[in-house]
Amino acid sequence: MADLFGDVAPPPPAPPADAPLADRLRPPALAEVVGQDHLTGPEGAIGRMVAAGKLSSIILWGPPGTGKTTIARLLADAVGLRYIQLSAVFSGVADLKKAFAEAREHGRAGRRTLLFVDEIHRFNRAQQDGFLPYVEDGTITLVGATTENPSFELNAALLSRAQVLILQRLDAAALDTLLARAEALLDRPLPLDAAARAALVASADGDGRFLLNQAETLFSVGIDGTLDPAGLSAFLQRRVAVYDKDREGHYNLISALHKSLRGSDPQAALYYLARMLTAGEEPLYVLRRLVRFASEDIGLADPQALVQCLAAKDAYDFLGSPEGELAIVQACLYCATAPKSNAAYKAQKAAWKSARDTGSLMPPPNILNAPTRLMKEIGYGKGYAYDHDAEDGFSGANYWPAEMTPERFYTPTERGHEKRIAERLAWWDERRQR
Incomplete structure (x- = not known):
């Protein structure tokens, strides 16, 4: 039975001299x-x-x-x-x-x-x-x-x-080994000075095949003298970073950006932002992630973070690229340097779970709406305490269904604006206990 692709158990013959x-x-x-x-x-x-x-x-x-x-x-x-x-x-x-x-x-x-x-x-x-x-x-x-x-x-x-x-992307040492093998095979050095050689290795972005193709181009063209990095850049096209917007590279970089922001490292956050935008990521996608971050990881520790991100979205819509990208940078740096809190995020998850678990419990009668006479007669709104009429603008009334014990979903941190919120909640809790 003849092989479709050839039976190559013995080592394949050496490629011809004109092979890549x-x-x-x-x-x-x-x-x-x-x-x-x-x-x-x-x-x-x-x-x-x-x-x-x-x-x-x-x-x-x-x-x-x-x-x-x-x-x-x-x-x-x-x-x-x-x-x-x-x-x-x-x-x-x-x-x-x-x-x-x-x-x-x-x-x-x-x-x-x-x-x-x-x-x-x-x-x-x-x-x-x-x-x-x-x-x-x-x-x-x-x-x-x-x-x-x-x-x-x-x-x-x-x-x-x-x-x-x-398999790992090839590091500089591995790529330099490939260049040395190419020079040995062709019995002549690449027409590059040390800095240009390092720049050629860096431009490969870990891809050995790309590096050898670039080297072959340099070998095939008669170049007098040696090229410096500027000369090399003018001679060879710059490699575009590997980045597919619907594949793993996309998710890896947005994860790195989000975690750098959460870790309050503005330099790393700006690096990953640049990686995404220079590779062709849609700026509005990045802005959506920044808006989400402002709510999830900053929240009320600095309420201005959400305002900054939405303002950056408006600025980008107004200016377009590349001018509007500076507004994205500003929002990124604001988020990276803001005090962090996930208290609002945790509060949402806890409240959503409680709402699913408790079903359709009726709020207490004192806070029910009573637009009709019948509703008033059956007790809707009866005993409602209007907080603005109470001392310090706080009545301390109960707002929970009778079948529920009051729960605590939101626990502010001691960071940023939330420290003041925590003090205010503690002040109200103390008055409720009275």
């Missing part, structure tokens, strides 16, 4: 994969599997250009498995069925198959379910690669049958 630099520099062994020692080293999950000669199904989760495809191919070689590669972007059900049939045929001959599926999260739920019987009966060892959080994108059933291994 990133392909020519693919490492020939797991030990030479850079930046993932926590997985490929002797104590890592992959290192232990290879040492044992037994590979379980795995999901490789990590940013672009961190070695997912390379690791999958080297794993097949390391444990002696036949290797098939599919891309979920270009493959459908027919391709999967053919790959499974080939794997089963080779399995009967005693040769197991590693099926590598790139961008596996792009398969829909039904297609993902299609892997299950073949993983369970050992027809294939599945290695899936994804840049998206598997918890959100992959079926629970598939996740339960595979180990998720997290």
Whole structure:
């Protein structure tokens, strides 16, 4: 039975001289994969599997250009498995069925198959379910690669049958190693001074493939002398930060912004705000989160925080971008530096729970509305104490249903404006006790 994608149990032939630099520099062994020692080293999950000669199904989760495809191919070689590669972007059900049939045929001959599926999260739920019987009966060892959080994108059933291994974005040392290998392969240095070399590494944002593509561009063009950072910036396009507004990067950054604000770190909060807005986040989304934060994490400790956030929304609506973004910055800094309290947030949750638990209890008669004679005759509004007529403007009357014991939902903190509120509540409580 002929293989659809080629039977590549032996190491693949070396790429031709005109192949992309990133392909020519693919490492020939797991030990030479850079930046993932926590997985490929002797104590890592992959290192232990290879040492044992037994590979379980795995999901490789990590940013672009961190070695997912390379690791999958080297794993097949390391444990002696036949290797098939599919891309979920270009493959459908027919391709999967053919790959499974080939794997089963080779399995009967005693040769197991590693099926590598790139961008596996792009398969829909039904297609993902299609892997299950073949993983369970050992027809294939599945290695899936994804840049998206598997918890959100992959079926629970598939996740339960595979180990998720997290690849890290490549750090500066790993990226510099890739540049050194490129220079050794081409037998000449990059036309960059030390500062420009550091800037090139930083521009890759942890993506080894992007870095090597940029290096290949520099190698392919005759450059006289060496470039400084300004010259490099003019020569190469700036990398746009990885940020999908409906995926994990979006939620990670808004979480980081919210927690930096809560932790009263205006510098970190401003950094994450900048990360979101420069990556193309919708400013009104950020403003909505700031308004929510002003109520949830500041509340009455500084009632002006909510006013500032709503004013920033109005200013942005009025000015647009980029002028209106300064108002967002002002609101962000105000929230970060304001006294914090979640007392209003906790009070809402407690009050909502009590309302659900107590159902439709009638308020006490003294505070019921009595617009008609009949309602007055049956006691609605009887005995109501008008607080403005009482001493100090406080009657101390009971406002709770007869079947309920008064509850305390809101407990102000001793921070900011809430300290004064706490004193006022204590003053009223003392008079109620009288």
